[in-house]
Amino acid sequence: MAHLDIHAKAEIGKSLAGFTLGEKLESFLPYVDQSVDGNKVPWTVYLALENTGVLLYEIQNKNGYRIYFSDPKLEFVFNKQGTLCIIIAGAGYQGEIFEGGIKIGSRIGDIDHALVLDDTEDVHYLADDRERFIEGIYFVAGGLELEENPDAIIEEVRVYNYNLI
Structure with missing residues (x-):
């Protein structure tokens, strides 16, 4: 597993925050400090919001997995085979998300x-x-x-490869 790098530049369809799409869930498990079984606890937005560490959520019927980091705000989505297919970054991630110095907190315009x-x-x-x-x-x-709101602030970026799903 690559290591968290809050300054790493995003690569479209490939990587974000030092992690690469296609990585396996097993390499992330040593960093997890809390697990939730989706068959016992239905997913709610509060699971991610109230998380204070590294949370693994197993989607119902083993249909995939999500890992939530609280600081920086990161979310990893894995398919049911345990392959990383989506990386989401928000507050605390400081890497360039698009050329020209665009980062979380930049204007969309x-x-x-x-x-x-x-x-x-x-x-x-x-x-x-x-x-x-x-x-x-x-x-x-x-x-x-x-055109309606070029001053809107970028709150989150998602790098993904839906072919991995």
Whole structure:
């Protein structure tokens, strides 16, 4: 397992915070200080919010796993085979999430690339010249179209590879 690096630059569809998509759950287990069985405790947002360390949540019926770090705010999503397929970073992560020095806390309007809002999830994806999503990364910032609120602050970034799911 790579080691946490709160300054590591994000790589679209590959890595975030020093961790690489495709890593195996087993390499993270020594760092877990609390486990929750989803068959006994249904998932609620409070599990992550109230976490003060490194929490492993086993999704019901062994359909995957999530690991939550409290500081910095990180979330790892593993498929049911235990392969890391999504990395989410929020407060406390200080690495560049897009070229040009864009970080958590930057304005969404400062991203020097076309963006498209997915209003079903209120997230901003990079867009190609036809305004189609470029997969591998998206940003959480306010939930409005860029033109409506270019000053929205990036609160979270997600690097993913859905082919691993």
